[in-house]
Amino acid sequence: MTAAGAALLGSKVFAAGPPNVTVPLKPDERQFLEDMERHGIRYFWEQADPHTGIVMDRAHNDGSGSGSDVGSIAATGFGLSALCIAASRGWLPREQVRQCVITTLRFFWSRAFHDHGWFYHFMDARTGARRLNSEISSIDTALLVCGVLTAAGYFANDREIGGLARQIIDRVDFTWMLAGDPHLLSHGARPGSGFLHSRWSAYSEASVLYLLAIGSHRHRIPVESWYAWLRPEVHYDDWTFVSGGPLFTHQYSHAWVDFRHQQDGDPSYLNYFRNSQIATYAHRDFCIGLQSKYGDYGPDMWGITVSDSPAGYVVWGGPPFAGPINGTLVPCAAAGSLMFAHEICLPVLRQMYNVYGERIFGRYGFTDAFNPNWKDQKLWVNQDVVGINTGISVLSAENCLTGNLWRWFMKNEYVLSAMERVGFRIATPGIGIRQKIAPRRT
Numbered sequence: 001m002t003a004a005g006a007a008l009l010g011s012k013v014f015a016a017g018p019p020n021v022t023v024p025l026k027p028d029e030r031q032f033l034e035d036m037e038r039h040g041i042r043y044f045w046e047q048a049d050p051h052t053g054i055v056m057d058r059a060h061n062d063g064s065g066s067g068s069d070v071g072s073i074a075a076t077g078f079g080l081s082a083l084c085i086a087a088s089r090g091w092l093p094r095e096q097v098r099q100c101v102i103t104t105l106r107f108f109w110s111r112a113f114h115d116h117g118w119f120y121h122f123m124d125a126r127t128g129a130r131r132l133n134s135e136i137s138s139i140d141t142a143l144l145v146c147g148v149l150t151a152a153g154y155f156a157n158d159r160e161i162g163g164l165a166r167q168i169i170d171r172v173d174f175t176w177m178l179a180g181d182p183h184l185l186s187h188g189a190r191p192g193s194g195f196l197h198s199r200w201s202a203y204s205e206a207s208v209l210y211l212l213a214i215g216s217h218r219h220r221i222p223v224e225s226w227y228a229w230l231r232p233e234v235h236y237d238d239w240t241f242v243s244g245g246p247l248f249t250h251q252y253s254h255a256w257v258d259f260r261h262q263q264d265g266d267p268s269y270l271n272y273f274r275n276s277q278i279a280t281y282a283h284r285d286f287c288i289g290l291q292s293k294y295g296d297y298g299p300d301m302w303g304i305t306v307s308d309s310p311a312g313y314v315v316w317g318g319p320p321f322a323g324p325i326n327g328t329l330v331p332c333a334a335a336g337s338l339m340f341a342h343e344i345c346l347p348v349l350r351q352m353y354n355v356y357g358e359r360i361f362g363r364y365g366f367t368d369a370f371n372p373n374w375k376d377q378k379l380w381v382n383q384d385v386v387g388i389n390t391g392i393s394v395l396s397a398e399n400c401l402t403g404n405l406w407r408w409f410m411k412n413e414y415v416l417s418a419m420e421r422v423g424f425r426i427a428t429p430g431i432g433i434r435q436k437i438a439p440r441r442t
Contacts, residue, residue: 023342023400032350033397034089036335039365040394041086043385044079052111053104054125055079058384061362066384070132071125074140077147078391080104081256081405084154085398098158101151105164108144115189117172117219119144135188135196138177142209143388145169146256146409153408169414174213174221183228185209185221202230203244207272208253208415215418226422227268236319239282241275246317247283247305248392250276251336255395257415258406265423273340274427280337284344286318294327296372300351303333307369307389308382327373328380331366335393338400356381364390 025033046063047056054071055078083100086092112119112128120130121137145168152158152165179186179195185206187198200206210229213221234243243249253259259273287302306315307330316322317333334348353361356379360367364385374380399405410416 025342025346025401029346029350030401032353033338033346033401036349036365037085037394037397038091039361039363040390041082041091043364043387043390044075044082044394045086045092047387048076048079048100048104049125051103052107052125052128053080053100054107054123054128055387056125057122058368058386059364060383061364061367061385062383063363069124069126071123072140072387073119073121073123073137074143075387075391076104077144078255078388078395080147081150081409082391082394084150084408085394085404088154088404098155098161101155101161102164105148105151105161105168108148109164109168114171115191116176117141117168118177118188121188135190137188138185138200139187139206139209141172142206142212143252145172145212146208149412149414150256150405150409153411156411169212169216170218172212172216172219174216174219176219177213178221183222183225185213185225200229202232203242203249204229205244205249205252208257211253211257211415211418211422213418214421215414215416217414223421226264231268231270234282234319236282237285239278239285241278241282242270243279243320246315246322247279247303247333248336250279250340251392251396254339255336255392255399256405256409258403258410260406261427262419262424263427265425269428271427276337277340280341281344282319283317283333286321290325294325294373296327296329300347301329301355303348304328304330305333305336305389307332308384308386309369310371310374310380326371328369328371330369330389331360332368332389332393335366336389336396339396342400365393 043059044055047059048054053076055075056066057070057072057075059066080101083092083097087094087097107128115136118136118138118141121134121140122131123129124131148165148168152162155161177185181199184199184201187196189195200209210226214223214226231242234241254273254276263269263271284302287297288299291297304316304325309326309328316325331349331352334345338345359379360370360381368382368384368386368389370382371380395405
């Protein structure tokens with residue numbers, strides 16, 4: 001291994017899940033997921049700027065673009081990861097993917113504007129300039145870094161990729177993002193007005209942000225930060241779990257961090273992977289409970305999370321209820337949980353495709369959202385896909401099929417050392433989240 005690679009990759013073997021996991025699927029089920037992946041990966045290949053690597057925030061699902069130049073750094077992180085999947089499966093030439101990764105990493109290291117290593121949420125995909133008056137975003141930078149580290153794990157012997165990845169993450173000043181708080185990271189900052197008032201103070205998609213910060217080589221935050229954020233319990237029907245809102249909060253960090261068979265220490269003792277399994281089952285039951293109001297919802301037709309809708313962009317989900325819910329269905333809700341509960345998520349995706357076919361499945365896979373009975377009982381279909389929603393669908397499917405995202409990402413010593421410092425250990429049955437996962441009667 002090169003010196004650059006050795007500095008980036010952890011030498012210790014952390015007791016995470018097995019490196020390759022194959023979920024028992026029938027051949028036609030595997031083919032369905034692989035086809036969904038290939039369509040989604042096409043988005044990240046076609047909708048990335050060739051000179052910067054920045055991935056468009058959204059595009060029309062017929063491949064015609066969106067008429068916008070707004071790129072998303074979070075979508076870029078998902079994209080770097082998705083391209084590694086394509087190279088590993090032979091869907092794209094490995095050398096072409098390697099060159100795309102190098103272009104992206106060079107841009108973010110030497111050309112993209114940053115403040116203490118943090119990047120704007122939205123950028124001009126062609127130039128990297130700030131767009132949509134967006135904030136310097138802590139979570140979106142973290143998701144970008146996840147893609148960078150995934151690429152470094154996949155191209156583990158590539159000196160340039162390993163070196164650039166190390167430089168990019170080592171520059172991120174996590175202590176600066178504490179913004180005066182001893183433990184809790186800020187959501188971000190705005191030029192001229194300073195840090196945002198909101199902090200990552202409760203369970204959310206930001207667990208990977210905290211692990212990166214605790215494991216940082218140069219700008220490490222205290223290990224106490226992990227236990228400083230709240231873990232509010234939700235009780236719904238027979239389910240008890242910790243939640244922070246819509247289903248995506250249970251999915252994003254898990255796309256990269258292998259939390260399987262792990263729990264943290266005192267005072268949390270939480271098995272995060274099992275928690276996300278339970279959240280997925282509870283969300284299914286929550287949607288089934290709305291069937292009397294929205295007749296298309298059911299055991300194999302469910303799923304809402306942050307998405308577009310006929311009424312615009314909506315943060316919705318449950319339990320607990322977040323709305324207003326109007327009968328819209330969001331395919332990435334189920335797709336993003338394939339890695340937790342394929343037995344209830346895969347039937348949803350297949351049913352959606354069987355019923356609506358190419359009306360909701362285009363060049364880049366499933367549309368971002370659709371509503372079977374909008375006004376006058378007409379089918380409403382969003383013409384767009386959104387990069388982060390397509391990304392979580394692709395990565396979760398690959399983890400379900402092979403576990404490769406976990407294997408590549410968990411080579412990095414930043415997260416491995418953070419999990420060790422936090423006190424992660426093999427999960428003990430009966431501690432923390434206790435609800436047994438089992439198929440529910442409907």
